[in-house]
């Protein structure tokens with residue numbers, strides 16, 4: 001039997017694949033091409049392809065999980081899809097100019113980070129009732145964090161106060177998932193598999209996400225010229241996105257499959 005979501009998943013996967021093709025043409029048309037010793041450029045290429053593959057994977061795997069887990073997998077796929085498209089542009093900027101594509105990173109973050117935050121709400125909602133206020137607190141923290149960082153990087157505000165605003169937003173998110181209502185609902189109402197996914201996800205939000213403010217700090221607040229560390233910083237950001245977007249999605253996929261299978265046995 002053909003599952004009802006199959007046509008949608010296929011359409012989405014096809015869209016992702018088409019975007020990959022268009023982007024490849026855009027790169028081929030630019031004057032510079034990827035050099036075999038441009039490791040930063042190669043990392044942009046690798047990550048963009050890994051993001052495309054992950055997108056197809058998450059959308060197709062929706063088929064395998066029960067209804068209440070499907071939204072979580074859709075959101076995981078949207079995160080990697082949006083990031084993949086940004087990576088096409090970012091690697092083009094890098095390969096043809098050697099510049100750091102900061103503006104594309106922020107646009108990507110503005111869409112993908114709220115989606116990642118929603119996942120905490122969604123995995124709890126799959127197993128119990130969660131008040132909407134949890135969702136809104138996670139959103140507010142995310143926006144304060146990103147707007148603060150952007151105001152500093154784009155020069156609308158002095159870099160230090162902007163950094164402090166961003167850190168306050170991040171701290172608020174960490175409070176919510178370690179000590180706030182989201183964490184309490186997880187500890188009291190969620191089955192074992194969801195609890196452990198929740199805990200791994202919040203470790204990613206702590207340590208995986210710390211890479212970005214560290215990059216900001218070393219880039220703007222230590223007095224060293226950002227150009228010196230620009231190669232390392234781009235590779236680090238690129239690897240961070242594998243952890244924070246793909247691995248994060250895989251944790252959700254794993255718990256969704258586990259819960260679906262344990263429900264089927266009952």
Ligand SMILES: *C/C=C(C)/C=C/C=C(C)/C=C/C1=C(C)CCCC1(C)C
Nearest residue numbers: 149163166167170209212213216244
């Ligand atoms: C997929 C992309 C992700 C998970 C991006 C996350 C970005 C952050 C956690 C950025 C955090 C920042 C602060 C905590 C302070 C101000 C500067 C930022 C925006 C880099």
